[in-house]
Amino acid sequence: MALPPKFAGQRFIPTAGAGASSFPSQPLHTVEIFLDYVCPFSAKIYNTLYTTLLPSLRSEHPDLGSKLQFIFRHQIQPWHPSSTLTHEAGLAVQRLAPTKFWDFSAALFKDQKAYFDVSLVNEPRNETYKRLAKLGAESVGVDEKELYELLVIPTEKGEDGSLNVGNGVTNDLKTVIKMARLVGVHVSPTVIFDGVVAGDVSSSWTVEQWLEFLRKSTA
DSSP states (O other): OOOOGGGGGGEEETTTEESTTOOOSSOOEEEEEEEOTTOHHHHHHHHHIIIIIHHHHHHTOHHHHTTEEEEEEEOOOTTSTTHHHHHHHHHHHHHHOGGGHHHHHHHHHHTGGGGSHHHHTTSOHHHHHHHHHHHHHHHHOOOHHHHHHHHOOOSSOOTTSOSOOOOTTHHHHHHHHHHHHHTTOOSSSEEEETTEEOTTOOTTOOHHHHHHHHHHHHO
16 A cells, blocks of 8 residues: 655654655565554554564664565554544654654553543543643654644634534544555554555564564565
8 A cells, every 4th residue: 555755754664764765776565564552462563563673674684674664554443532542643743753753653652551441531632632742742852832733622613613623633544544444454453564464463473473474475
């Protein structure tokens, strides 16, 4: 699946770094990872990728890393009501600082319990956005005020009298949801390798298992 330029921060090329400035000279194998910020299994697989696998592909296995690109895919799951809010924060950070998207995602997964059902059931939506904006500022240095302004929901009707006015990243959220629906992804985490669902990939995989899978898949 294509990645629109405005979402370039979701791409990570192990031997070149993440971001729109990384253009490989040869076609790459694509690993798409569909993740939900409030899914414990998503946090588990992301932690392995972010802290171990991706650094390993860059420093210890550049021969393999040079064949790959990883794309973070937002998998908003309605049975996790706060999934929408946390993914909006991820999209807002990407809007403000694309190269910090993966680092912010790591911080959000680390803090995910603060956004579970019981943690949020009595908290107003804009208060949750304030906490997410603070997390963005403290974890990756984005401007807290600018981040909150992209997330906050107005308390007044729109000029046309509308009440479902959304926020500054609502259209981006709609786009990434359409992307997941287009390929029929239903749950997180889901991994798609070169356009085909890799059903054998597990959130409990070690870096060694990942390396074995990637070497076999790129041979």
